[in-house]
Amino acid sequence: MTIDNPREPAIEIRDLVTHYGERKVIDGLNLSVYPGEIMAIMGFSGSGKTTLFRQMLGLKKPTSGSIRILGKDINTLNSKDMYDVRRQIGVAFQGGALFSSLTVAENVELPLREHTKLNNQTIRIMSRLKLEVVNLSGCENLKPSELSGGMLKRVALARALIMDPRLLFFDEPSAGLDPIVSAELDELIIQLRDAMKMTIVVITHELHSAFKIADRITIIDKGEILITGTVDEVRHSSNPRVQNMLNRKPREERVDADAYMDRLTGAAP
Amino acid sequence: MNYQIRTEGQYTVIALRGDVDLHHSPKAREQILKYLGDQCHVMVDLADVAYIDSSGIASLIEGFQLAKQHKLQFGLVGVSEPAMQVLKLARLDRVLPIHQTISGMALVSIR
Known part of the structure; x- marks a missing residue:
């Protein structure tokens, strides 16, 4: 593994x-995430965080601007170079995005079978190892339809980790989980950063989880960054929109009467 | 990654160096299985391993299992801090025999 230069961002937007x-x-x-850092990206629904997530994965092209992942501008790469970048990225999607016709083990092993020439026994041990790490030993032969929401999420994480990526994206790790499983996942994220030197981006709504795991937090609202800072900097931010989010206060927006009527009647602005 | 083979007492020591990752772990696996196949007691020296991923760990597990089947000794020695962190992540530090040195092995087993 190439040792990352800690000054060169793993992600630079x-x-x-x-x-x-x-x-x-x-x-x-504008946002930079540094090697070995856990960055939590937070925001209200519709704030733009899912769009940002999709763009960091190269799934949606921006109108303008640049996104560099592991030193490469992903919007100018040819398909071979993009493939090389993607091999170094793991993604755990919120709903799991598992193949329903494959078993848990087959889902977890899939990236290794597609992208490496490792022998069968090594692949099998690696997938069982990852299932151990996410506390799902013994579930190899189950189908996704036989798993709870928390188990699906952990299988998705095992699959995201199977190639030992340098960069891990995790969308809503805690959503819908009971507090114990959620705390275990938080702990696992920290261990992954420490043991595997991974750079981890977590998209989350869960304040408690973000405060526990993040080195830095970015809060997005209406497509803009309200703040990027350490947990303490975010907690003590004087920005009222940040404090609204932290204190779960509903947003109070100024109403432009003319624009509102135009929207309701479908009149041109 | 590169490796060196040496003999210490009754053990064949396979010393791995550098990054034991997806690209290089098949070489490590090949050596481990080769010497166990030759009925040697094997110690894998991880003192100079800067990084080991799950494919490297899988090779160690496979070696451990094969040694058990053949009633041979297998263990890890001088495990570097980065390698130990990965072993701990999978709780393998509690399963694989880990030793500080080969010479004092029987006395300093930290399993």
Whole structure:
């Protein structure tokens, strides 16, 4: 494994602007995530964090700006170079995104079978090892339909980890989990950073989880970054929108009467 | 990654160096299985391992199992801190025989 230069960001986003049709969802966003760092990205629903997540994975092209992942601008790469970058990235999607016709072990082993020439026995041991790490030993032969939500999430994590990625993206690790499983996952994320020197980006709504695991937190609202800082910096931020999020206060938005009526009647702005 | 083979007492010592990752672990596996196949007691020296991933760990587990089947001794020696962290992540530090040195092995087993 190449030793990362701690000063060179694992992820570097510059002046990112993204639209869905006419609607701007990311507005000039800048963000750096450094090697070995756990970065929690938080925001209200519709804040733009899922769009940002998809863009960091190269699943959606921005309108303008750049995203460098492990030193490469992913929007200018050819398919071979993008493949090389993706081999170094693990992604655990919120709903698991497992193949329903495959067993747990087959789902976890899939990246190794697709992307390496390792022998069968090594692959089998590696997948069982990862299932041990996520506390799912003995579940190898179950199908996804036989698993609880928490188990699905952990299988997805095992699959994301199977190639020992340098960069792990984890979408909503705690959502819908009981407090014990959620705390275990938080602990595991920290251990992965420490043992495997992974850089980890966690998209989360869970304040408690973010405060526990993150080295830094970024809060996004309306496509802009409200703050990027350490847990203490975020806790003590004087920005009222940050405090609204931390204190779970509903947003109070100014109502533009003319624009509101135009929206209701479908009149041109 | 590179490796060196040496003999210490009754053990064949396979000393791994550098990064034992997806690209290089098949070489480590090949050596471990080869010497166990030749009925040697094997110690894998991990003192100079800067990084080991799960494919490298899988090779160690396979060696451990094969040694058990053949009633041979197998263990790890001088495990570097980065390698120990990965072993601990999978709780393998409690399963694989780990020794500080080969010479004082019987006395300093830290299993």
